[in-house]
Amino acid sequence: MILLLCSLILLSQLGTPFTHSLQKHQVVECNYYPIYNPFQQPQASSAIVSFQTSLNSRDDDNQEDKQSDPYTYTSSTGFQVTRPIKPSAKLINDLPRRLFVTTTFLTIPLALGSNFLGVTSNLILSSPVPAVRSLSESLGLNTLYPDASGYKTYISPKPASSLVSSGRLARYKLTLPPAFVQDPSVNLARARATDPNREMKMRGSVGTIPDVAFGPMGKIDPVTRKSSSDVNISVITSAVDKSFNMDRILRGKEPSEAGQVLIDTFLCGPGSGREGKLVEAKLVKRGKEMLSIEYIITKPSGKRLRSISLLAPVGGELVTYTVVGREGEFDDDGGRLRRSAESFEILD
Numbered sequence: 001m002i003l004l005l006c007s008l009i010l011l012s013q014l015g016t017p018f019t020h021s022l023q024k025h026q027v028v029e030c031n032y033y034p035i036y037n038p039f040q041q042p043q044a045s046s047a048i049v050s051f052q053t054s055l056n057s058r059d060d061d062n063q064e065d066k067q068s069d070p071y072t073y074t075s076s077t078g079f080q081v082t083r084p085i086k087p088s089a090k091l092i093n094d095l096p097r098r099l100f101v102t103t104t105f106l107t108i109p110l111a112l113g114s115n116f117l118g119v120t121s122n123l124i125l126s127s128p129v130p131a132v133r134s135l136s137e138s139l140g141l142n143t144l145y146p147d148a149s150g151y152k153t154y155i156s157p158k159p160a161s162s163l164v165s166s167g168r169l170a171r172y173k174l175t176l177p178p179a180f181v182q183d184p185s186v187n188l189a190r191a192r193a194t195d196p197n198r199e200m201k202m203r204g205s206v207g208t209i210p211d212v213a214f215g216p217m218g219k220i221d222p223v224t225r226k227s228s229s230d231v232n233i234s235v236i237t238s239a240v241d242k243s244f245n246m247d248r249i250l251r252g253k254e255p256s257e258a259g260q261v262l263i264d265t266f267l268c269g270p271g272s273g274r275e276g277k278l279v280e281a282k283l284v285k286r287g288k289e290m291l292s293i294e295y296i297i298t299k300p301s302g303k304r305l306r307s308i309s310l311l312a313p314v315g316g317e318l319v320t321y322t323v324v325g326r327e328g329e330f331d332d333d334g335g336r337l338r339r340s341a342e343s344f345e346i347l348d
Contacts, residue, residue, distance in 0.1 A: 115145050122148045150178025151339070155347070156211070156235075170237060170314040172287075174321065175343035176214055177336035180233065183213040210234040230305055233323045233340060242316040246289050249311060255281040259293040262311075273300040287346035288312045296327055306330040308341040319346065 072082045112120050124136050126148035136142060142153040155173040189209050215232040250258045259281030268276035279294040290312040297305050304327035312319045321344045325337045 118148070120145050146178065149334075151336075152176045152180075153343075154182075154212070154214070170312075170317045170319050171347040172235065172319060172321070173343075173345055173347060174233070174235070175340050176233070177333075177340055179216055180214045181217045183215055183232075186210055186213045208236060208238075211237050230303070231325050231337070233337075234321075236320045236322075238318045238320070240313065240316060240318045244313050244316070244318065246283070246291065246313060249291055249313065255283055255291060258291070259295070262293065263295050267295075267297060274298065279306075284310075286344065288314055290344075290346070292341075304328075308338070310341065310344050312346050314346055 075081050125142055125145060127133050143155055146152040154176055156171045213234040260278045263276035268274045275298040277296045281293045284290050284292050290310045292310050294308045305324055306327045307322055307324045310321040323337050323341050330337055
């Protein structure tokens with residue numbers, strides 16, 4: 001009896017626990033006591049193997065539809081760490097599509113805003129759909145970006161309150177030819193002329209300062225590859241009597257006669273050394289009635305310049321638009337200067 005009791009105690013000490021690690025980080029611990037055999041490793045019972053197979057099969061069925069729950073574990077340094085929900089295979093497969101959609105929605109506004117490769121000019125400002133072009137003009141995009149041909153629109157800013165109180169209300173718009181930029185010297189000249197401290201006052205006579213002036217960028221016209229000194233566009237606004245109208249300009253004469261008088265009086269007066277020849281004069285209406293004069297000026301050096309001037313009396317102001325180019329080249333490059341003259345309009 002004593003020998004049998006000692007044998008049972010010895011067998012109980014030889015029984016060892018074992019651990020089976022299942023997929024998906026699930027662990028099942030089972031203790032069993034096999035018959036001791038020093039030459040054979042312990043094996044799991046058939047019940048445990050069956051339970052493991054059933055659990056793995058159930059996990060495989062739910063792999064695509066179920067996300068792993070957040071789980072917490074203790075790190076090797078003793079800290080408790082909580083991991084977020086693990087992404088499912090479906091989310092991982094959708095990742096390329098999500099990246100494509102996000103990149104597209106970020107790239108399109110940047111491309112349109114920077115006019116990358118002329119996409120804004122070609123697809124919006126020069127769109128074959130009239131509604132798209134009309135919408136772009138109403139949003140003022142044509143003042144920020146050139147169209148497919150390089151033309152951009154300039155609209156004079158709204159007058160300040162001090163100018164409104166003094167009766168200066170005339171506003172206008174015009175089309176700028178390709179590669180034309182605003183002349184910064186006009187703003188500098190105006191600042192010097194109106195400086196109350198006279199610290200920036202220019203020497204000698206200031207003369208008439210345009211409201212705005214434009215010309216080719218640089219000393220060489222990037223379009224014609226010639227000197228840009230004789231090519232420019234300017235708008236001058238002069239204060240006149242409020243009763244000043246087109247009849248005061250014509251003085252009962254035909255537009256051609258009145259145009260020649262203006263050329264001889266203001267452009268080629270006695271002692272100027274210049275000669276003026278009228279090419280065409282007519283009345284046009286673009287917002288307001290205007291007198292259009294096309295003429296050729298011959299300087300004492302023999303240089304010949306062709307110009308188109310538009311005169312429009314507007315409620316106490318005389319707005320004068322002038323575009324100048326070299327004779328023989330005025331209508332080159334698709335008539336860019338003439339197109340600008342034909343686009344000038346007084347805004348209500």
